[in-house]
Amino acid sequence: MNTSVKKRSMAAEVWQRLCRNKMAMLGLGILVIMILGAIFADVIADYDTMVVAQDMKNRLQGPSAEHWFGTDEFGRDIFARILHGSRVSLVVGLISVSVSLIIGGSLGAFAGFYGGRVDNVIMRIMDIFLAVPSILLAMTIVAALGTDLIYVMLAIGVSGVPTYARIVRAAVMSVKDQEFVESARAIGASSPTIIFREILPNCMAPIIVQATLSVAGAILSTASLSFIGLGVQPPAPEWGAMLSSGRSYLRDAMHITLFPGLAIVITILALNLLGDGLRDALDPRLKQ
Amino acid sequence: MHKYVIKRLLMLIPVILGVSFLVFFIMSLSPGDPARTILGENAPQESVDALRDELGLNDPVVVQYARYMGDLLHGDLGESYKSGRPVFGEIASRFPATLKLAFWGMVFAVVLSIPIGIISATKQYSITDSISMVFALLGVATPNFWLGLMLIIAFSLHLRWFPSGGADAGWKSLVLPVITLGTGCMANITRTTRSSMLEVIRQDYIRTAKAKGVSHNKVINRHALKNALIPVVTVIGLQFGSLLGGAVLTEAVFAWPGIGTFLVNSIKAKDTPAVLGCVIVFSICFSIVNLCVDLLYAYIDPRIKSKYK
């Protein structure tokens, strides 16, 4: 009872501090707009007539009043495809990064906290996974389980696990010998409590940076997956696949790759602004 | 310390065993027949069967694995299914080029990104900070092939400063691929440096140092930087790994004779010995880089040193 009240007040406090950060609010605003765009995509642009309907006579047209972002190699409207593609890409980006962060982060935290043999075993297993080419891992997962979106996310997520393990481990190692950890231990807190309540909140910076940047990486990996024919199947739109299909038209019709690329940039810009703000808001030292 | 290094180098053995086991079974689980893939769509089934027989693919997977490991113990990486040549030679003729590209890509990234990261952190929310952030994000979100082709069009086709590809024009042929490869890493290292510098700058001992009247530059360079380095070094180590493994597209765009294209083609051809060879070489590289990173932790933060007895 007591702790839950404390938790809520802590969250409220973080939120208040976040609200004071203009850049973070800008990032949040962009994200909210994008999410709304994804939710109401059908209202803005009809799927059957604008996203998948082809018009070969008007292929590779540059931006115009009719087609804001131009048309692709099938004469489809790129704006509509980016809008509908955000449904897939945002989900892929966020979920697959969460998968890597949760699995890799926990493993790394334990490795860093306990050190010694635990560290050695976990990190050597991570070394093994680091060496398996992510494209091979993805191909196998997708070939074995199917091209459903969930497996694509799993494939991308799993290949990011070792990265987070190493980053979180390093962060934990750098703070675990500081006084506040000692004092938590002295009052008899359990190890998981120390890790998740004391250590992790104090070493969020590199984790947040990595997580917000990796969303771009995850969306780009769907581009390389779709290049070998895995990932989202045509005619469904998805940013990564749009990028890779525009590759051979780079010199004549740059807009095909430019706009999905910009969509990715704006997404991670928003995430980074929000991430920076979140880091400051979470930093216990910045409490007034 | 010596003991620790030796212990870690010995740990390479289980890592290689684990990697080869994992990859071997992944390869044998994934659908597709190497013999069919090598001979192509047009080859008659009899030839495919003959090749399967020659490659020993009709034996149970466990037998194949045992045979492979037996050879590996003698330092033999086997022969590529596709070319029939020893995998060791195939890798030895390509890996140096990839390593060279990755090394200079890393140098390029580190030399630029750490100063930029520090400046951004010390002048948080300034114009410099914002510009560097936007560039960093562009760097992370720009696909390698896009940047690479743009650089070729600008500097090779129009300005004619550098060759469009290949590795036979000395340092000139390195410039564009290094920039292409290094940009993504640069972004990551810049952001990490900035944010862990910010973290450190707020710590009590920095305030104390400043309060004691130590000059700003000295505080940054002596005290803050060293303590901010752990996450940065970690990211550099990880990025080096992704440079080795992720050079595929850059190598393809610049016709760079590295291992990336070879690995992807081997994966597609289900050429298990070739894939295993590459993966084993990668795992040795990653393990050594990670060992260096762990040793650097001890160097940066003496408290961590105590573990490495």
Place this chain on the structure above:
Amino acid sequence: MKKLVSVLLAGVMCASLLTACGGSSDNGSTGGASAGNEAAAGSSVITLGCSTDLTSLDPHNHNDTASAYATRHIYNNLVKLTADNEFVPNLAESWEFADDTTVNFTLKDGVKFHNGETLKAEDVKFSLERQMQSPKVGHLLYMIESIDVVDNLHFTIKMNTPSNALISSLFHSGSAILCKSYTEGLEAEGKTLESAPMGCGPYKFVEWVPGASFTLEKFDDYFDAETAAKNDGLVFKIISEEAARTIALENGEIDMLVNVGTSDAQRLRETKGIVLEEYPYTNVEYFCGNTQKAPFDNVLVRQAMNYAINKEDCAIAAQNGEANIADNYIGEGAIGYYDTVVKYEYNPEKAKELLAEAGYANGFTFTVYVAGDARARSATAIQASLANIGVTMNIEQMEASTFYEKTGNGEHDACMAGWVANAEPDNTYRPLFTSEKAGPGGNRSFYMNPEVDALVDDAAINPDPAKVQEDYETILKTLSEDAVWVPLYSQKGLVARNENLQGLHNSSIGMHDFYDLHY
């Protein structure tokens, strides 16, 4: 401790730098080959750009075009193919059929290998027997029973069955003639032929830098003045990225581009100083239903597909329009091509009628398996065509090896594939349309028709060319009536070159000759 760390780090860095430098000096040695600009200025080494690296320099250890660029110029064959699709003697002086299964060959006198040895009948026997052991190209000579050497210049090939494919098979890059004493000598030393390839072709091997380039130089003692090299050497640069290949040609870094990307073709046509050559290519891309499964077991449904699919859109989507619409089941430039097929014009209304007649008035849903980027684009266009007649087609893209396995097992409703005919029609008709090859053998429509089987068998061995033609004409007519496939398009062969470069001999089966290239 600090010391140890720095020593270790320094060691690692030095090692990586050293290996890096080692790599650079290896690669540096290719720099001897001249770039295109110099070539234009008078040196006569020709630099060519191609998309894929070779796999082997041993003609018995590969069956791909890129490797054949090298091996067909280093080695030589008994026969060659003229521009009019006729087989004429090359290393052979002449041949004659003693009976259905016995062929007497005479070799040209005084043909020199690169090491100075003279070609003898023993070398031919050795080479062909070595080839028959190869899983990659051995199948080409399945009909050979024995090779008997009569004397240095005469030998006899005995076949186990009458066959029309012997001579065309001898033209294949896999039927290259090696030097017996040289190859045996190498192999006795534990070396492989591909480490030091040597034959009696117009070029000697210089070097191969994997992933970067391979280099050949002119052989001065070549036996045939007519097909001797007109340049001092050939350098093949491997550039896998399409756009980068085009730029290399525009820059003058290469003199000629063998694999032109379709999205760059139009630009190259318009570029000053560059000529884009088109030649007929024997490729046909097709869509086919699995004829053993509903609904494609119904001939009406298959015909409806032929009417419903807009092939023009496929050609534009997949090849940027650099393709010719196909109605036939074999490429127009190929030996064995006859224009006897029933042609289905694009007609969605007719397609709907046929579907209704077949009992699918409300359409149906199926999944098509595809491998490869261009085919996926083509599939996306088909998907839109079929949506117009109420048929829902889901696309499942997979990588090639998975595709072969799944379609080989008959797991597919429908699939999309392509075929490049080579110099022997039996190598096209048999795998694609006979019952014995249903599944992994190449017949992915699982079309099984005893009549077609019998005609293919007859065409393979009938000594009367008129009868062979009649067989193939009937087969093509039957296939198109049964609407086994929807033939989609045939890619244009595209080669781009510096406008001053002359002497290119294009081959509709991709076996271009480069000996005549010169400025």
